[in-house]
Amino acid sequence: MPDTLTKDEWIESVGGDSPSGEFQTIVEHFMTLVRGMNPTYFEVEGLEKNPPEYILKDPLDTDLARLIGRGFPIAPQMPEGDVIVRRTVVNGRNSEWVSAEGALPDRVMLYLHGGGYVMGDIDNYRCFIARLSRASKCSVLAIDYRLAPEHPFPAGLEDALAAYKTLIEDTATGSGQNRKFYIVGDSAGGGLALATTLKAMRERLRVPDAVIAMSPATDLTQSGSTLTPAEVIGGGKQFSLYYGNTDPTHPLVSPLYADLEGFPPVLLQAGEIEGYLDDSVRFAKKAHEAGVDVRLQIWRNMPHVHQVMAPHLPEANAAIQAMGEFLLDG
DSSP, X not given: OOGGGGGOTTEEEESOSSOOTTHHHHHHHHHHHHHHHHHHHBOHHHHTSSSOOOOBOSSOOHHHHHHHHTTSSSSOOOOSSOEEEEEEEETTEEEEEEEETTOEEEEEEEEEOOSTTTSOOHHHHHHHHHHHHHHHTEEEEEEOOOOTTTSOTTHHHHHHHHHHHHHHHOGGGOOGGGOEEEEEEETHHHHHHHHHHHHHHHTTOXXXXXXXXXXXXXXXXXXXXXXXXXXXXXXXXXXXXHHTTSOTTOTTTSGGGSOOTTOOOEEEEEETTSTTHHHHHHHHHHHHXXXXXXXXXXXXXXXXXXXXXTTTOHXXXXXXXXXXXXXXXX
């Protein structure tokens, strides 16, 4: 972990000194996914060498990646209590409202799933979103935004902004300025949550009351110091399918390069042992310097987007609770 982390009061190290007993199961699950995912990015002959050589496949097998990615959470389970799921269509995109018991009509969240902009969908996140709904007392709108390579930037951003406009223009979600609107996302969806907020600011829309990004990809140039060589190569290729001919330092592609003055309160959660930790650290530092109310929680010993491993991982349950408290306190 970078030395500067202990010097800044807006960065918090969270969790126990050692991981929970359930953590090893999570590690084994992640390793199974990695072993399955690597052949979608790299030539098998190189992977079989010792040490592995990461020879990029061209094209990437995005269909296989999408299939394997559906196993990201472990045995998803709905939270206790009633959960109402209502399917809908927003701007032509399959979407759904998820409201757990206790959700209030004047607290509304847009959730943007992860998957490197090339995979992921509502079905894979429904149970996690329901847990977040319960913790935050929000009704949550989740959307299947368009994915690359079929639909490169700005397609996903356009879908996310259209969904956000639906929230703030929908009088059924509450009345007047008493309504609370939030944008939340993980991984690529975390970066998209930040970019959607920036786009809303550019268009002079009502700014969300707060934003949460879990392990966000904030710099698609892949220059983060905590990335592994495989993540730099494979992730870089995957992201390039998203930004296409656009400069990867475009602030709506890589929010790290944006002017963050006026950005709403933001909570970042990242794992101590994940490659995209530095993306969160650098964004938090820049936001802090711009006067943003930013909080960065670095979860000890945790990997990328450990939150989706609820309810099986205690640290995931605690992270969801922390997100709920952040939104309820704001």
